[in-house]
Amino acid sequence: MSGRGRGRGAYFRAKYGGGGSRGRGGFRDDGYAASQSDQPSGPPTGATRDWKQLTDDLKSIDGQQYGAYKRLYGKYEHTGPSFTLSVDHVQGDAFASPSRVRAIMPWPQTGFPNDFLQSDIRRIALCDFVTRICASVIRSKHMDQGPNAGGGGGGWSGPKGGAFNINAPGQEVLPRTSAMISSGGETIELRFTTSLPAAGRTVLGQQAWQILAVNLVELVQQSLLHSNVDQAKLRRHVVSVENQSSLRAQLAPANLIAFVANGAILPRASGASAAPMDPKTAIRFQSPPDLEVSLQLADGSSVTGMGVRRGITLMTGGGFHGKSTLLEAIQLGIYNHIPGDGRELIATDPTAVKIRAEDGRAVSSVDISPFIRNLPGGRNTKNFTTDDASGSTSMAANIQEALEAGCKTLLIDEDSSATNLLVRDARMQALIRNEPITPLVAKARALYAQYTVSTIIVIGGLGDWLSVADQVISMEGYSPHAITADAKAVVEQYPSAIPEDKEYGSLPMRSMQVSLSGLRSPFAMRKTFISLKPQARNPVDDPSEAEAGIDLSGIDQLVEVGQSRTVATLLERVAGKTAANASPLDALLQTLSGSLNVDQCLPTTLAHGDLVGVRRQELAAALSRMRGISITA
Numbered sequence: 001m002s003g004r005g006r007g008r009g010a011y012f013r014a015k016y017g018g019g020g021s022r023g024r025g026g027f028r029d030d031g032y033a034a035s036q037s038d039q040p041s042g043p044p045t046g047a048t049r050d051w052k053q054l055t056d057d058l059k060s061i062d063g064q065q066y067g068a069y070k071r072l073y074g075k076y077e078h079t080g081p082s083f084t085l086s087v088d089h090v091q092g093d094a095f096a097s098p099s100r101v102r103a104i105m106p107w108p109q110t111g112f113p114n115d116f117l118q119s120d121i122r123r124i125a126l127c128d129f130v131t132r133i134c135a136s137v138i139r140s141k142h143m144d145q146g147p148n149a150g151g152g153g154g155g156w157s158g159p160k161g162g163a164f165n166i167n168a169p170g171q172e173v174l175p176r177t178s179a180m181i182s183s184g185g186e187t188i189e190l191r192f193t194t195s196l197p198a199a200g201r202t203v204l205g206q207q208a209w210q211i212l213a214v215n216l217v218e219l220v221q222q223s224l225l226h227s228n229v230d231q232a233k234l235r236r237h238v239v240s241v242e243n244q245s246s247l248r249a250q251l252a253p254a255n256l257i258a259f260v261a262n263g264a265i266l267p268r269a270s271g272a273s274a275a276p277m278d279p280k281t282a283i284r285f286q287s288p289p290d291l292e293v294s295l296q297l298a299d300g301s302s303v304t305g306m307g308v309r310r311g312i313t314l315m316t317g318g319g320f321h322g323k324s325t326l327l328e329a330i331q332l333g334i335y336n337h338i339p340g341d342g343r344e345l346i347a348t349d350p351t352a353v354k355i356r357a358e359d360g361r362a363v364s365s366v367d368i369s370p371f372i373r374n375l376p377g378g379r380n381t382k383n384f385t386t387d388d389a390s391g392s393t394s395m396a397a398n399i400q401e402a403l404e405a406g407c408k409t410l411l412i413d414e415d416s417s418a419t420n421l422l423v424r425d426a427r428m429q430a431l432i433r434n435e436p437i438t439p440l441v442a443k444a445r446a447l448y449a450q451y452t453v454s455t456i457i458v459i460g461g462l463g464d465w466l467s468v469a470d471q472v473i474s475m476e477g478y479s480p481h482a483i484t485a486d487a488k489a490v491v492e493q494y495p496s497a498i499p500e501d502k503e504y505g506s507l508p509m510r511s512m513q514v515s516l517s518g519l520r521s522p523f524a525m526r527k528t529f530i531s532l533k534p535q536a537r538n539p540v541d542d543p544s545e546a547e548a549g550i551d552l553s554g555i556d557q558l559v560e561v562g563q564s565r566t567v568a569t570l571l572e573r574v575a576g577k578t579a580a581n582a583s584p585l586d587a588l589l590q591t592l593s594g595s596l597n598v599d600q601c602l603p604t605t606l607a608h609g610d611l612v613g614v615r616r617q618e619l620a621a622a623l624s625r626m627r628g629i630s631i632t633a
């Protein structure tokens with residue numbers, strides 16, 4: 001390798017300079033160790049340097065051993081526009097999880113209107129917007145792909161890294177650490193990851209310069225300067241998000257648990273896409289006249305649509321008529337959406353939890369006795385623990401855990417439920433005498449009467465539910481109709497044989513102790529799974545090489561992988577806080593409220609840019625699914 005360092009800049013400029021290449025490089029962007037996050041990474045930061053020094057530093061380390069990148073730690077001041085590049089983490093080698101840098105700009109330099117600082121929700125909306133600009137520039141200019149993308153010779157001595165990224169948002173506007181405004185409103189910052197480029201084990205200074213001194217500056221200019229952004233679009237984004245929040249806040253005073261605006265587009269482009277269905281094909285939502293309500297938005301306008309009242313609401317109709325699509329839109333009505341999503345003016349009780357059957361999940365010390373008693377072998381259902389729950393026991397546990405985490409609205413779809421937990425008809429009651437299950441249909445009314453917990457349930461085939469419903473909505477060709485009166489007439493004619501329970505039973509109140517001892521930090525790898533790596537004390541004969549894990553795939557209201565990362569990060573904090581003694585789930589979640597950010601748990605004190613806000617309900621759900629958690633019920 002020696003002797004190749006000199007002149008490398010010119011060589012690589014010729015070979016790789018200019019725009020990026022297509023295709024996916026070898027860049028590993030899933031590496032994420034929450035454990036690194038709490039400590040400020042790397043050596044103490046150097047003094048603040050001027051911008052020219054960045055070029056000099058990169059020149060001086062070009063061709064050196066990879067570790068020479070550590071010289072970049074610290075801050076560089078850019079002028080015109082003025083911002084600070086802060087190099088917070090420098091990866092140890094080209095294959096390690098990527099380096100982290102921030103661009104911090106004084107607020108007055110941005111030119112953004114000061115009213116965007118006025119409330120948390122406006123700040124969140126603005127930060128979400130600038131993150132989206134960055135993500136789209138990065139994509140369109142292929143900055144997210146290293147020079148080696150396209151597969152050409154990624155061998156030992158070929159160039160590695162070079163990819164540059166920001167945590168890209170989906171359809172929801174959420175608090176995120178990719179862009180943040182300081183609490184006093186003095187600065188706004190962008191947080192990027194980059195895998196610093198190398199050839200073999202040596203620094204590619206020229207390419208690093210392209211990333212940090214060219215690409216990054218361009219991103220800052222395009223996204224943080226008000227004069228460069230689409231100002232009307234930004235204003236629409238902020239106003240829309242604020243309207244959505246205000247709409248959600250009006251539900252409770254209006255005695256509603258959900259609202260779906262007329263004109264909303266509910267269906268998605270495909271089962272694999274969260275983007276809206278083409279408005280030319282989709283049938284827009286139109287409320288039945290009986291259920292229509294008008295609500296006032298933050299910008300002074302008003303919106304009309306279907307109000308779902310507290311109590312028990314049935315959504316029924318023929319197969320393929322849009323029932324599940326409506327429920328899915330409602331379950332994501334806990335979040336604000338980007339303008340153009342089609343679901344902007346669908347708002348749901350912010351505590352609502354989608355409940356489903358999740359057989360195979362781990363359950364720890366949950367009181368499922370309202371639904372299930374007398375299991376075979378005399379198992380205690382007041383304190384039910386299993387490594388492998390059945391459909392009905394998992395669903396009972398999901399309901400009880402949701403209530404424990406403060407849920408006031410259950411959202412249920414027959415399609416993803418255990419039928420025997422929803423209902424048991426007269427014939428089955430006659431045939432099976434020692435059935436341990438009391439179905440939800442017998443409990444739903446008591447649940448509302450005793451604990452004011454509402455239920456919205458999608459039912460196509462289980463008519464017993466008609467007799468407990470306060471409102472019945474039928475979907476016909478994607479249009480809702482209010483058919484409560486018809487349903488009541490049917491119930492008169494065919495009364496249900498299921499006896500109603502007057503008492504719901506008790507809500508669970510667990511105390512938990514989260515111990516991560518024996519495990520390495522949670523590693524959030526995917527949206528649907530947090531893996532917990534066992535600490536290999538004796539790697540040779542350690543039988544537990546298999547990863548423990550928390551399966552999040554049953555939690556339908558998680559929408560971004562950044563939310564799973566937040567869960568993993570918070571888990572570690574909880575683990576630290578409760579090492580000595582167990583605390584009730586509620587207190588445990590309270591412990592984290594120091595990092596609560598507008599109803600969303602989000603640790604904002606870390607330098608990571610890829611965390612996304614998550615509700616306490618999802619955090620609790622993840623905790624509850626952790627295998628081997630210690631719980632005193």
Ligand code: ADP
Pocket residue numbers: 266267268277281282283284285317318319320321322323324325326475478
């Ligand atoms: P159900 O639960 O009643 O069986 P789904 O909600 O699964 O029906 O919807 C069936 C199909 O109809 C889905 O492919 C969905 O994308 C489509 N769909 C749902 N709502 C609409 C709508 N408003 N306009 C057009 N297509 C829709």
Ligand code: MG
Pocket residue numbers: 323324325415
């Ligand atoms: Mg369905």
